[in-house]
Amino acid sequence: MPTHRTRRIVEILKQELVEARKELEDYQAQAEQPDFEMGDAEGYSTWQAAVALQGHLEQEVEEIERALDRAEQGLYGTCEACGEAIGAARLHALPYTTLCVRCAAKTA
Ligand SMILES: [Zn+2]
Structure with a gap:
């Protein structure tokens, strides 16, 4: 039986997961459709940052999913x-x- 504390943690993690996935979608869209002209250094670095953040968020989503699994098994x-x-x-x-x-x- 999950304890009260575990249920609360699961709530928090689910919330984090929703937010991280939303953010990930935003950056994914930016990363897939670079919106800058040739020679637009600022646009290019914005795009590069989006690509980096996308990778970071993918990892974060995976970690949250793993933590949720563990919380549900009472291993949080x-x-x-x-x-x-x-x-x-x-x-x-x-x-x-x-x-x-x-x-x-x-x-x-
Ligand atoms: Zn250790």
Whole structure:
């Protein structure tokens, strides 16, 4: 049975997921249809930023989905790699993280 805390986390993660997907769609549209003329350096760098953000958001969406899965299994807040508890401060800053500080540092 999911606890009250887990249900609340699932709510928060679902909200984050909706927002991240919306943002991702925006940047995807921009990345797919570059809207600048030859020699338009500013337009080009805006487009490049959209491409970079798109990649970042794709990762974020995946991470949130994984965190949601884990929350639904009652594993929220435990590290996916080592099984240790993830620190409260870290979860507060990154609610969808699935790695503890130590494991995140190893994979970064
Ligand atoms: Zn870990």
